[in-house]
Amino acid sequence: MNRWLPFEWIAAVRFLLEGLLQTLVILGGIAIGVGVIVFMSAMLAGLQANFIKRVLTSQPQIQLIPLDQVARPLRNAKGTIEAPIVQRPTQRVLSIDQWQKIRDEMQARPDVVTVAPTASGSGLALRGDANRAITLTGMEPENYFNIVRVPDYIVAGDAQVTSEGILVGTELANNLGASLGDKINVTTAQGGNRILTITGIFDLGNKGANQRSTFVTLRTAQSLLGLIGGVTTLDLTVTDIYAAENIARDIQASHPVEADSWIKTNAQFFTAVQAQQNSNTLIRAFVGLSVAFGIAAVLIVSVIQRSKDIGILRAMGTKREQILRVFLIQGGILGFLGSLVGSVLGAGALILWHSVARQVDGSELFPLIIESQLFVYSAALATLTGVIAAIAPALRAARLDPVVAIRG
Amino acid sequence: MAEVLKLEQIKKSYNLGTAVETEVLHGIDLSMQSGDFLALMGPSGSGKSTLLNIIGLLDRPTSGRLLINAQDTGRLGDAALTRLRGETIGFIFQYHYLISAFTAHENVMMPMLVDRGHPDAEMAKRADVLLERVGLSRWRNNNAMNMSGGQQQRVAIARALAMNPDLVLADEPTGNLDTKSANAVFELMREINRERGTTFLLVTHNDDLAKRCDRIVQVVDGSLAT
Ligand SMILES: Nc1ncnc2c1ncn2[C@@H]1O[C@H](COP(=O)(O)OP(=O)(O)OP(=O)(O)O)[C@@H](O)[C@H]1O
Ligand SMILES: [Mg+2]
Numbered sequence: 001m002n003r004w005l006p007f008e009w010i011a012a013v014r015f016l017l018e019g020l021l022q023t024l025v026i027l028g029g030i031a032i033g034v035g036v037i038v039f040m041s042a043m044l045a046g047l048q049a050n051f052i053k054r055v056l057t058s059q060p061q062i063q064l065i066p067l068d069q070v071a072r073p074l075r076n077a078k079g080t081i082e083a084p085i086v087q088r089p090t091q092r093v094l095s096i097d098q099w100q101k102i103r104d105e106m107q108a109r110p111d112v113v114t115v116a117p118t119a120s121g122s123g124l125a126l127r128g129d130a131n132r133a134i135t136l137t138g139m140e141p142e143n144y145f146n147i148v149r150v151p152d153y154i155v156a157g158d159a160q161v162t163s164e165g166i167l168v169g170t171e172l173a174n175n176l177g178a179s180l181g182d183k184i185n186v187t188t189a190q191g192g193n194r195i196l197t198i199t200g201i202f203d204l205g206n207k208g209a210n211q212r213s214t215f216v217t218l219r220t221a222q223s224l225l226g227l228i229g230g231v232t233t234l235d236l237t238v239t240d241i242y243a244a245e246n247i248a249r250d251i252q253a254s255h256p257v258e259a260d261s262w263i264k265t266n267a268q269f270f271t272a273v274q275a276q277q278n279s280n281t282l283i284r285a286f287v288g289l290s291v292a293f294g295i296a297a298v299l300i301v302s303v304i305q306r307s308k309d310i311g312i313l314r315a316m317g318t319k320r321e322q323i324l325r326v327f328l329i330q331g332g333i334l335g336f337l338g339s340l341v342g343s344v345l346g347a348g349a350l351i352l353w354h355s356v357a358r359q360v361d362g363s364e365l366f367p368l369i370i371e372s373q374l375f376v377y378s379a380a381l382a383t384l385t386g387v388i389a390a391i392a393p394a395l396r397a398a399r400l401d402p403v404v405a406i407r408g
Numbered sequence: 409m410a411e412v413l414k415l416e417q418i419k420k421s422y423n424l425g426t427a428v429e430t431e432v433l434h435g436i437d438l439s440m441q442s443g444d445f446l447a448l449m450g451p452s453g454s455g456k457s458t459l460l461n462i463i464g465l466l467d468r469p470t471s472g473r474l475l476i477n478a479q480d481t482g483r484l485g486d487a488a489l490t491r492l493r494g495e496t497i498g499f500i501f502q503y504h505y506l507i508s509a510f511t512a513h514e515n516v517m518m519p520m521l522v523d524r525g526h527p528d529a530e531m532a533k534r535a536d537v538l539l540e541r542v543g544l545s546r547w548r549n550n551n552a553m554n555m556s557g558g559q560q561q562r563v564a565i566a567r568a569l570a571m572n573p574d575l576v577l578a579d580e581p582t583g584n585l586d587t588k589s590a591n592a593v594f595e596l597m598r599e600i601n602r603e604r605g606t607t608f609l610l611v612t613h614n615d616d617l618a619k620r621c622d623r624i625v626q627v628v629d630g631s632l633a634t
Contacts, residue, residue, distance in 0.1 A: 003528070007521045014509040309507045315466060316519040317494015317571070319487065402466045406501060407457070 012329035030338025033291040038346025046366030060235035095230025116143035117231040119221040123188040127176040138221020157200035165199035169210030192224030292389040299393035311405025327394035335386020413440040418472035443605040447618040450627035498568030500578040505560040506552035519570040538566035558589030
């Protein structure tokens, strides 16, 4: 007998060992339940992280744009009748008012990581007979590439862009029949016109984006779009991506800009994540419940089988609380051991599935995220579940009338 | 000599307040002095086990007074009774002798372990001494279930003595043994009674054994006929 263990632990362990087959069967049941939860949680976390990573490396988390222009009907003097129909004004490409000041204020915020001013608008790319509509994004690479990782998507050339250079997508390059080092003519409706050299070709993994997106320096875009000194958007990244919406609201309330968070612009994605999390929680709850019932059933049988032992223990002076604890501890041990085995099972299945399941292009379906936190959490939860499940059997054992138990 | 046990008008009824209420014990008076070795006899169903369970504080009488070491047990709560039982009374039962999840040695340690909470060297040593006394040192680490009925009952005697109780209650301890083993188990109890002055109350159907006790008390239909 271990010197350090109290009576309750000694008895609990011995009882579990004596009914080894029962113990192993229920441990198997708990392990499968915990394994399913671990596997499912880790895979969902991986898929989610993958999706968020994809979203966040190709778009800013908050975008500040100028406020919509509204038509202000003229009121002349008293008694003048206002025009009955006020037409919405067309939205011109406009610069954010005092954008340098706003940028500095954004940079001063502790919850904002990067601020990247961009000047963007539409234009036309011409080369020989071919012409294509493009979206021209003028940016400062040292800031902007922290938000949209264009360098990660470069397939030819590099992301170094000069005032005479342009980065284009694979699709646009194909359409224009252009390759690295070729020159293309870019014109805009504002009357800008410039010959730019293709210094890099990227593949954003999306045909539409590869067709339309182009990147130039901020200065080049400003001159092409007739926005000398102005920017159309301020792109932000923040420390806590899930706080983006609150931060955006805060910015919008205190500055003359419209602030759109990635949460708002990807509302559908969030609905999907939420739905997934709900069903995940539901599955966990039911798995937990069935594990709890399994433990309770096994312990109730054990209490009945051991009623004579319990009676004898009570006769020799064992207190009711001691008997109660013996069975609560058994429940806890079952939950804990089951969760350990289950975590190993779940992690094993995850690693296996990770190596087998591939996307069409052969890349991983989800990143392998195995957080020790998940195991600690599930072990704690399973132990607690075991103890709670053991309450009814333990009470039954503690309340056993020794006279009845011994007469048997 | 101290009075270890005193019963005054102990009555016990089952199914109290229902149509099938039955009084099993009709006012038992009994007194035992320290060192007594008493045989309780009587036909089946006469109430011997019921009486023993009441004396052993496993059951409460419907009325009457039960004094152990001159302490009135009537007003004690469940926890206090459990404590008094652990400290002053040892049990030996007919059938379910030992706890099968433990070795012989651990079974003998068990009352001390339950009392003190943690195992210690002193209780392990005492269990060894007791096993030696009942002649089972060699079986020390045997699982309780791998022993003959006589051996198990000797371990049970050692266990009953673990807390050095004032009173040992034995409900047909030899009822399930062959004559030879029964004799050996009885002799062991008798010797321990003489050596240590431990008080024994022994239920038996065996006339030969009863005759070798200090005193015989007959229970007939829930009353004593001395
Ligand atoms: N829980 C109970 N409810 C109702 N009646 C009971 C209960 N326990 C015992 N009895 C009755 O009490 C009477 C005495 O039983 P007890 O077990 O004390 O007899 P006994 O003398 O020990 O018999 P035996 O020699 O067969 O062991 C019996 O008639 C029995 O049916
Ligand atoms: Mg009986």
